[in-house]
Amino acid sequence: MSRQPLRWGILGTGKIAEKFAAQLVQAPSAKLAAVGSRSPDQARAFAARHGCPEHGSYEAVLSQVGVDAVYLSLPNLLHHRWTLEALQAGKHVLCEKPLAVNVEQAEEMFAVARRSERMLVEAFMYRCHGAVREVIATVRPGGIGEVRVIRTNFTFNRAASRDDVRYRPELAGGSLMDVGCYCINFARAITAQEPAGMHAVAHLHELGVDDYAAGVLGFPSGAVCSFTCGMTVENDRTTFIGGSEGRIAIEDPWFCNGEFTVIRGDERDTITVPEALPPYALEAEMFARVVRGEEGPWITPEDSLGNIRVLEMLRRQVGLPY
Numbered sequence: 464m465s466r467q468p469l470r471w472g473i474l475g476t477g478k479i480a481e482k483f484a485a486q487l488v489q490a491p492s493a494k495l496a497a498v499g500s501r502s503p504d505q506a507r508a509f510a511a512r513h514g515c516p517e518h519g520s521y522e523a524v525l526s527q528v529g530v531d532a533v534y535l536s537l538p539n540l541l542h543h544r545w546t547l548e549a550l551q552a553g554k555h556v557l558c559e560k561p562l563a564v565n566v567e568q569a570e571e572m573f574a575v576a577r578r579s580e581r582m583l584v585e586a587f588m589y590r591c592h593g594a595v596r597e598v599i600a601t602v603r604p605g606g607i608g609e610v611r612v613i614r615t616n617f618t619f620n621r622a623a624s625r626d627d628v629r630y631r632p633e634l635a636g637g638s639l640m641d642v643g644c645y646c647i648n649f650a651r652a653i654t655a656q657e658p659a660g661m662h663a664v665a666h667l668h669e670l671g672v673d674d675y676a677a678g679v680l681g682f683p684s685g686a687v688c689s690f691t692c693g694m695t696v697e698n699d700r701t702t703f704i705g706g707s708e709g710r711i712a713i714e715d716p717w718f719c720n721g722e723f724t725v726i727r728g729d730e731r732d733t734i735t736v737p738e739a740l741p742p743y744a745l746e747a748e749m750f751a752r753v754v755r756g757e758e759g760p761w762i763t764p765e766d767s768l769g770n771i772r773v774l775e776m777l778r779r780q781v782g783l784p785y
């Protein structure tokens with residue numbers, strides 16, 4: 464496989480696209496080759512900030528032969544449509560979380576990726592960090608005994624506004640979609656199982672989305688997980704994993720500083736796993752290795768499908784569409 468840098472096209476000029484582009488310069492395997500926006504002015508301003516060619520539509524980016532891979536950071540509802548278009552245009556796709564609004568969409572996206580012989584990976588950046596990988600590698604073989612209890616949280620507090628895609632029900636916003644998906648993903652990764660039972664309770668904001676919610680998941684092994692997610696709640700990003708022979712605490716797996724603590728009896732170890740690259744550059748490097756066939760995706764299609772299955776069920780339970 465080619466050792467040339469992977470040439471990225473970015474669709475959309477939003478907040479996370481900005482961060483991804485800013486960090487891409489630190490990824491040795493990456494080159495920013497194009498940005499596309501619905502607005503030519505936005506595209507021009509973004510391109511000027513990041514030094515790449517700009518296009519006044521997403522289609523124009525997909526038609527560039529000099530683009531190998533697309534970073535798709537559009538509102539949740541648009542992930543399905545633009546992933547399909549990108550794959551059919553022969554591009555690999557790193558699509559933001561949550562990959563799709565329901566299992567049916569996600570299955571179609573992976574089927575088209577297989578047919579097009581292109582990679583499609585859901586951009587759960589937190590799973591690229593060495594410390595998060597180390598937590599998972601510690602608990603799965605019984606490093607704290609049997610995993611029995613997981614508490615995991617992702618809340619933040621930002622003014623509610625229809626200008627924010629997270630508050631647009633017609634674009635599949637809401638806290639379960641935006642940040643609950645991380646908690647579900649981490650609990651499933653820790654247990655390496657799909658939940659057998661689940662329940663969620665959500666608070667519905669007047670703008671029509673769940674602005675905060677809590678959920679419980681029960682796993683076939685007997686492990687139970689409780690999680691909270693929220694967009695109008697002061698920050699809590701902590702995760703606690705309680706086992707029969709020890710426990711692990713990680714302050715913030717989502718934007719990880721590389722540290723977690725393992726406690727077994729009176730023994731307390733703080734483990735540090737530093738990363739040389741910032742998180743989105745790390746993710747771009749991993750994606751390049753996946754495209755080159757050097758390693759499998761850090762989020763497999765089965766992982767994405769399992770996550771969306773849970774999200775879809777919980778959203779139905781609380782009366783949200785999709």
Ligand SMILES: NC(=O)c1ccc[n+]([C@@H]2O[C@H](COP(=O)([O-])OP(=O)(O)OC[C@H]3O[C@@H](n4cnc5c(N)ncnc54)[C@H](OP(=O)(O)O)[C@@H]3O)[C@@H](O)[C@H]2O)c1
Pocket residue numbers: 474475476477478479480499500501502505506536537538539541559560561586587588627628640641
């Ligand atoms: N991995 C992470 O750390 C992380 C963090 C935040 C968000 N995300 C995910 O990334 C995606 C985007 O989130 P964001 O915070 O970057 O959102 P955002 O700032 O609102 O950006 C979304 C972009 O999508 C484009 N867009 C196309 N149709 C749109 C429409 N009808 N309404 C609004 N925007 C539209 C716009 O770009 P143009 O106008 O230029 O076309 C807009 O700037 C979401 O799926 C979210 O879950 C991931």
